[in-house]
Amino acid sequence: MSRVMWIxxxxxxxxxxFFSWYTSFKGPLTEAxxxxxxxxxxxxxxxxxxxxxxxxxxxxxxxxxDDFVMVNVxxxxxxxxxxxxxxxxxxxDDVLNKYMQYMYPAMFAxxxxxxxxxxxxxxxxxxxxxxxxxxxTRGAGMRYRSRRDMLEISTNPEFSGAHEFxxxxxxxxxxxxxxxxxxxxDPRLILGLFLAFIASSLSWWSxxxxxxxxxxx
Numbered sequence: 317m318s319r320v321m322w323i324x325x326x327x328x329x330x331x332x333x334f335f336s337w338y339t340s341f342k343g344p345l346t347e348a349x350x351x352x353x354x355x356x357x358x359x360x361x362x363x364x365x366x367x368x369x370x371x372x373x374x375x376x377x378x379x380x381x382d383d384f385v386m387v388n389v390x391x392x393x394x395x396x397x398x399x400x401x402x403x404x405x406x407x408x409d410d411v412l413n414k415y416m417q418y419m420y421p422a423m424f425a426x427x428x429x430x431x432x433x434x435x436x437x438x439x440x441x442x443x444x445x446x447x448x449x450x451x452x453t454r455g456a457g458m459r460y461r462s463r464r465d466m467l468e469i470s471t472n473p474e475f476s477g478a479h480e481f482x483x484x485x486x487x488x489x490x491x492x493x494x495x496x497x498x499x500x501x502d503p504r505l506i507l508g509l510f511l512a513f514i515a516s517s518l519s520w521w522s523x524x525x526x527x528x529x530x531x532x533x
């Protein structure tokens with residue numbers, strides 16, 4: 317196999333490995349999976365009202381099998397609530413970081429990550445039928461590889477204790493999923509273009525070097 321061919325094989329293999337990790341191929345949630353998750357939330361979620369459970373079931377039944385983004389609007393406490401594990405010197409950000417110590421590894425292992433994050437530059441500039449919702453601290457968009465991945469994270473037993481830190485750090489939050497969604501900087505596209513550029517450049521350099529070597533020989 318020629319050097320140029322090896323370059324393209326290696327770059328293609330890297331891309332295929334990333335694509336297979338970053339993309340969900342399991343399809344929508346099955347009825348059996350939905351019932352399994354519903355049983356968990358009915359038994360374990362203390363704030364699982366009938367309305368929330370019905371909304372959760374609809375979210376699972378309408379699964380596209382594709383990735384989605386959870387939009388989060390967050391207002392942090394000035395001082396965190398006193399729950400087990402929170403030190404007197406901890407800020408709300410410190411407490412939220414304790415919560416994310418579980419979340420980030422679990423998310424990254426499933427190709428899920430933030431796509432948007434920032435501090436609020438002002439209180440809400442436009443409110444409609446949303447009283448007392450003018451004050452927010454930050455906003456974020458979290459990309460999940462699939463609804464199945466998000467549910468695997470949230471039903472993991474390790475999540476139950478960590479969730480208390482989220483409650484202690486956040487005064488209020490709104491979270492809702494968007495699917496389908498669009499971003500111009502999809503890592504699969506960026507990596508594909510980057511690897512194609514690298515492979516093309518190396519192929520050109522390898523061909524040019526061989527031609528020069530043949531002409532001098």
